């Protein structure tokens with residue numbers, strides 16, 4: 001029977017089962033929407049240097065590069081640590097990035113630890129000191145292939161950390177405490193507790209169905225109460 | 239107990255404000271849970287366009303011979319077999335942020351922007367159509383559109399759009415300067431985008447979930463769920479027999495109604511229920527908005543002033559009212575009462591006189 005008492009009872013029982021997840025959904029969602037996503041991705045932690053390329057010093061031309069490396073793709077003339085360099089990929093080495101000195105045309109060796117530190121310091125927008133530099137074990141991430149990234153950490157409150165690609169000299173990831181918090185809340189939000197990549201998990205499906213039922217029972221209760229209130233107001237105004 | 243009463247009122251009003259959106263959140267969430275990772279039909283009709291031409295036969299002009307200010311970075315790209323230089327004057331974190339670029343023909347050094355015919359040709363090559371439908375596929379002439387773009391909320395750069403008359407109304411978006419494909423959109427992806435708009439409450443069309451509407455609703459929903467959790471775990475004394483008054487176990491109840499008519503009622507099996515429900519079971523409905531939950535404070539009756547007072551009653555009733563014998567029916571087992579006065583009129587057929 002559809003009565004307020006029944007609606008209340010089912011609302012209470014369903015919420016005893018799924019209520020905790022509802023609190024988690026609400027609070028994790030609140031964190032995720034109120035933190036600017038670009039801040040979470042660390043875009044405010046680093047800046048690209050705004051120095052125009054000194055074209056007069058570029059003695060090695062695009063034409064030269066195309067002759068020496070006809071297979072090169074994604075060729076960009078850019079700056080890495082006050083040096084003008086060409087950055088490109090070669091299919092022969094599985095799309096690995098390469099750097100060439102723009103003045104001399106010589107192939108540059110992978111970024112050293114000292115260079116990684118200097119790149120991190122140059123791009124970091126904060127003032128904190130570097131506290132830790134490590135080379136990450138290989139096979140860590142899918143985006144960087146099997147490359148061992150340089151991991152440079154700063155002594156700021158959020159422990160900002162830059163991941164620098166040794167082949168391209170680019171900062172390819174920025175992490176800080178807010179990012180890790182976001183990542184964990186995301187996992188709690190989608191109820192995938194190992195890597196947070198599976199939005200289609202069964203647990204989430206069951207939970208959202210229960211959540212919907214619990215919400216509908218609450219909504220029914222609300223409607224019954226409000227209609228009772230309006231009816232009694234109407235009666236007393238007669 | 240005061241807290242409980244206040245929170246339950248809050249809980250109700252918060253629910254009234256956010257209930258519909260909570261249903262939308264759960265419903266769209268379930269939609270993502272069920273559909274995520276299923277074939278992206280917009281991607282299925284997209285294929286890579288090979289722009290690179292004959293590298294050996296082109297002669298590239300040195301960059302410094304371009305009549306252009308020195309850029310922050312320079313790219314060599316290909317479009318339909320020809321090489322071009324893209325000079326960058328800003329380095330945004332995302333391609334959808336405003337881009338400041340200039341494009342030059344890498345062989346002649348002349349400023350260049352892709353033309354209508356070439357865009358149409360790139361769109362043709364990027365669209366994969368199977369043999370049967372290939373002949374019927376008609377593409378609209380490319381149009382250069384400026385943001386805001388309905389299909390791509392966060393895009394801040396102008397793009398070319400080519401519409402395809404296929405079953406799913408595919409639209410191909412291409413870079414305004416270079417003609418490289420930016421993305422494919424079709425009715426499936428548009429529906430999905432609508433689901434995201436609903437889930438993120440992005441009704442202003444910013445393309446981002448960091449908007450003030452959803453932040454306000456998330457705060458309210460946080461309060462709703464926390465007040466609900468409090469109400470669930472701080473159970474109240476409603477309808478619990480108060481053991482110290484157990485000796486009163488009346489099953490006969492004398493009721494004086496609004497018009498001072500006296501009625502007598504046999505409670506029988508409802509004697510153990512709270513008075514509100516016991517009366518309801520006998521078709522006597524006291525005023526109430528919470529139907530016996532102890533939160534509205536409307537189910538007033540008058541009885542003997544010595545009747546115990548529950549915390550819910552102290553929260554709703556004044557000390558004077560309590561001293562006058564006013565109590566809330568839903569707060570006491572019916573068997574505690576032998577005589578009550580109620581503010582509603584009962585049909586005279588029930589009357590003893």
Ligand code: FES
Nearest residue numbers: 530534535537568
């Ligand atoms: S307080 Fe609402 S019915 Fe008793």
